[in-house]
Amino acid sequence: MRPRADQTAAWTALRTLFDTTGKNFDLREAFAADPRRFESFSQDAPHVFADLSKNRLDAAAQTLLFDLARQCGLEQYRDAMFAGELINSTEQRAVMHFLLRNHAQSVGQQAQPAIKNIAKLQSEVDEAREAMLAYAEQVRADAAITDIVNIGIGGSDLGPQMAVLALAEFATTGKRFHFVSNVDGRELGDVLAQLRPQNTLFLIASKTFTTAETMTNAQSAKAWFEASGGRDIGRHFAALTSNVAAAKAFGISTIFGFWDWVGGRYSLWSAIGLPIALAVGSQGFRELLAGAHxxxxxxxTAPLERNLPARLGLLDIWYRNFHGFTSRSIAPYSSALRRLPAYLQQLEMESNGKRVDSQGRALPFETAPVLWGEPGTNGQHAYFQVLHQGTSVVPVEFVAIKESGPVFKSHNHKLLANALAQAQALMQGKTDVGGHKHFPGNRPSTFLLLERLTPASLGALLALQEHRVFVSGAIWGINSFDQWGVELGKVLAQDIEPRLQSGDLSGLDASTAGLLQRML
Incomplete structure (x- = not known):
């Protein structure tokens, strides 16, 4: 059993270091004392340059964090994941979403040879991918299909939607993409009002084909299709699911499956990514996989000292458990990445929002921070006030793109200038004796820079965030790959829903009963 963070000597040493120098660390003094601080705390990784120099971190703290990682067995745990071991202990499953992108020959890279004991599975993954991409090309060539509606929720919605929006510059089909996730009928109704059944392809994305919101929307979409004169459900509906029998019972014949080791928030690389392949084509999808690979x-393979996911994950530990920062703001300075904060919210908070370790023992320290954010420059005119002058310190993660897309390229210098200025202002602050215009500064931030937003760079950025979450979860000793907290409310809803018809209030707490009675 791997040691948990608080059971290591490095954890104790970090606490001592924080109490002596860490809690009073000042970024302005650190830059003044070290002219090479930027070089020491920045690095290149595939498709991503990261500047960590504006974080409240010095060489001593970073060294102890690396010690912490080694004492917690991070490298061995990482290797266990890549070896296909059952690291999802509560569900007795492997965690192998990396296999979904372990195929890069088409874009000039050499794929990592499949690990021996999962070589057969790698072959199945490749076969499933090729079938999905062939179907994507078939639909892309079908001029009669003008609208594609993805019906899913959680990972079956957030990943594909985020990526389709992010890669709109590379979409060449002229087709319109719609995403329906909320069980609120207005969302589905607003989409259907724009469509004609003979020109629409519905993708029903649900691993189990039982997700309540998804199946409610799917049944309503099917009813609309038939009532509006639609014919041939087999042509106009496809399922992205592991439950082939349920999809067939629904009337769907085109089915693309995936495996129980593909968690929802890691599923855009699988058949769940069909909307992405439909948007950018099979080659674009392969490039997305190649960037992630x-x-x-x-x-x-990179040593911890130059391993960007490890460095980010360890920084998250430093901030959450020693500085006590409760949240992190994600600020993508790219309209195309406007759904990235929502995607990262699920990735991190569903993975690491846990109160017990992998052995079921209550944790004596905090885990996942709250993630939140909006694209810059919009956020500057909304919540940046609290970042600059609020009473709580919130680390910010800027994501910027060096080269803009083809539209209004002259805007990009203004966009980049704002990103740089906000990071600078958070760090430097401004003195005002009157108080109202005083900016305390010393507010930390990380800056991630992509040369250009492409399928490959997006893939790398998302994989970076996945592995960063893996790192912090490993240090905390939790299982980052289950999500039992999602289930309780869904189970209770099954009891409450019929009560809205019957009016039965028996056995309910007073608040739920009172609210339900007002809804009758």
Whole structure:
């Protein structure tokens, strides 16, 4: 059993270091004392340059964090994941989403040879991918299909939606993409009002094909299709699921499956990514996988001292458990990445929002921070006030793109200038004796820079974030790959829903009963 963070000598040493120098660390003094601080705390990784120099971190703290990682067995745990071991202990499953992108020959890279004991599975993954991409090309060539509606929720919605929006510059089909996730009928109704059944393809994305919100929307979409004169459900509906029998019972014949070791928040690389392949084509999808694969290899092979996912994950430990920062703001300075904060919210908070370790023992320290954010420059005119002058310190993660897309390229210098200025202002602050215009500064931030937003760079960025979450979860000793907290409310809803018809209030707490009665 791997040691948990608080059971290591490095954890104790970090606490001592924080109490002596860490809690009073000042970024302005650190830069004044070390002219090479930027070089020491920045690095290149595949498709991503990261500047960590504006963080409240010095060489001593970073060294102890690396010690912490080694004493917690991070490298061995990482290797166990890549070896296909059952590291999802509560569900007795492997965690192998990296296999989904372990195929890069088409874009000039050499795929990592499949690990021996999962070589057969790698072959199945490749076969499933090729079938999905062939179907994507078939639909892309079908001029009669003008609208594609993805019906899913959670990982079956957030990943594909985020990526389709992010890669809109590379979409060449002229087709319109719609995403329906909320069980609120207005969302589905607003989408259907724009469509004609003979020109629409519905993708029903649900691993189990039982997700309540998804199946409610799917049944309503099917009813609308038939009532509006639609014919041939087999042509106009496809399922992205592991439950082939349920999809067939629904009337769907085109089914693309995936495996129980693909968690929802890691599923855009699988058949769940069909909307992405439909948008950018099979080659674009392969490039997305290749970018992620390059980051996988970086995480798998780079020493901790130059391993960007490890450095970010360890920084998250430093901030959450020693500085006591309760949240992190994600600020992508790219309209195309406007859904990235929502995607990262699920990735991190569903993975690491745990109160017990992998052995079921209550944790004596905090785990996942709250993630939140909006694209810059919009956020500057909304919540940046609290970042600059609020009473709580919130680390910010800027994501910027060096080269803009083809539209209004002259805007990009203004966008980049704002990103740089906000990071600078958070760090430097400004003195005002009157108080109202005083900026305390010393507010930390990380700056991630992509040369250009492409399928490959997006893939690398997302894989970076996946592995970063893996790192912090490993240090905390939790299982980052289950999500039992999602289930309780869903189970209770099954009891409450019929009560809205019957009016039965028996056995309910007073608040739930009172609210339900007002809804009758």
């Amino acid at each position: 390059a980051m996988d290899e970086h995480f798998r």
